[in-house]
Amino acid sequence: MRLSSTDIRYFLDEGLLKIIGDSQHPFSPKEQIRPGSVDIRISNIFWKFNKKNIEQLDIIDLHQAKAILNNPELMYLKIELSDGEHLEIQPGEIVLTETLEKIEMPHCLSGALKGRSSFARLGISIHCTGDYINPGYQGYMPLQIINHTPIPVKLYSYLSLAQLVFYFLYSRPDINYQSLPDTIYNSKRCNTEGLSLWFRDKEIEKLSTRISGGKFNKHTEDKLQLLISQSEKRLIKQIESEFQRKNIKKPEQIEKALESYENKDIRRDKKMRFVFWVITLVTGALLSVFIPELIKVISNGDTQNPEFWVYLISLAFCIFILWITFDYKYIGF
The missing domain is CATH 1.20.5 (Single alpha-helices involved in coiled-coils or other helix-helix interfaces)
Structure with missing residues (x-):
């Protein structure tokens, strides 16, 4: 069942459904609620694809994906507009953004973002396919604005480009969207500003592992x-x-020097490991002497004896030396 304006106001008044703007652009039920939908505005932050830095995207290349995640400007050009400023979208171009309003859905409702007819008639669409909102979702919805016209179009922030419709579920889901461990866009784990996290999809990870042999x-x-x-x-x-x-500078000198350095480094590593093994054996032998003597002093109750402190400090020192040598041998640093 699709909700009417009466139903939408009921869910908002009861606090079951929340639609939240920002401090300068608060949500206005009087102006934004329509007979069977809610007008939703776009943010002032946009991302354009940057073809100068990346010529091709391989969706299973997780290393490339991580590089983009750490530095989105490898793939995108970020544009932040002030009030009154515009963004020009070229014919056939796609621009990523998200809703100005944060949406918190109850578990008994699902939703869908639709384009408004006025802008659709200008050849502007607001998403490719991802219009669905899960029950229990909390966050901002991503938008993919596309100019389908043969001419450039100027776009302004905070425009009501979209409309949100709601559907009532006749039974409560037995799965909580926010608690799903593999939920890609869980509001508690990410704030994407409209960007894609396709590489977090389990199917993409499985495919990448199968093809690249990742372990x-x-x-x-x-x-x-x-x-x-x-x-x-x-x-x-x-x-x-x-x-x-x-004083090595010439290319032919560098090649020989690298080979010499590699051989010397291997020899140095072997020597260091040998030295540490010797230190370990000597320290172990010392411990076999110190520990029985220390036990003898303690059993006699003669802890004030200077020998007790000598054995105790020597024992601590031997343990410290062993810790260092074992750390080097097994970790390699």
Whole structure:
């Protein structure tokens, strides 16, 4: 059942449905509620596709996706308009934005965003296909504004380009949208300003893993990339220092120096590991002496004896040395 203006006001008055504007552009039920819908305005933040930085998008390339997530301007050009400013949309161009109003749906309603007829007759559509709003959704709805005309169109922020319609559900869903672990656009986890998080889709992740042979989840990959980048920075500094010390500048010298550095680094690592193994054995032997003596002193109750403190400090020092050597051997730093 589709809600009428009477139903919409009832849900708003009861606090079951919430439509919230910002401080300067509050939601106005009197002006925005229509007989069977609610007029919804667009934000003042827009994103245009930036073809200069990216020529092609591979939807299963998760590394490219993460780069775009960390720096959206690799793929998009962000435009923020003030009151009275306009954005020009070229023929066939798509611009991403989101609703000015935040929408909080009750569990008994679903919704859909539709384009307004006045703007549709000007060749302006507000979305590609993603108009559906789940029961329990909380957040801003993304919009994909497209100019279908053969001429440029000027667009202004805070225009009522869309209308929101509601549908009553005859039974309460047994699934809570906000609590779904794989919900891509859960309002508690993201604020996209209208951008896509397609790479969080489980089907995309599965397809990428199947094709690329990926073995790690996103969190693990991020950790590994951080460790690798830190190691690379240290290595680059060491190599630069080596080149400066030997005054190496020519390409043929660099190639030989890199090979020499690699061999020397391998030898140095082997020597360090050997030294640490020796230190571990010596420290272990010392512990086999200190621990029995320390137990003997404690059992005699002679903790005021200077030997007790000597053995105790020596034991702590040996444990500290072992911790350092084991950390190096097993982690490699």
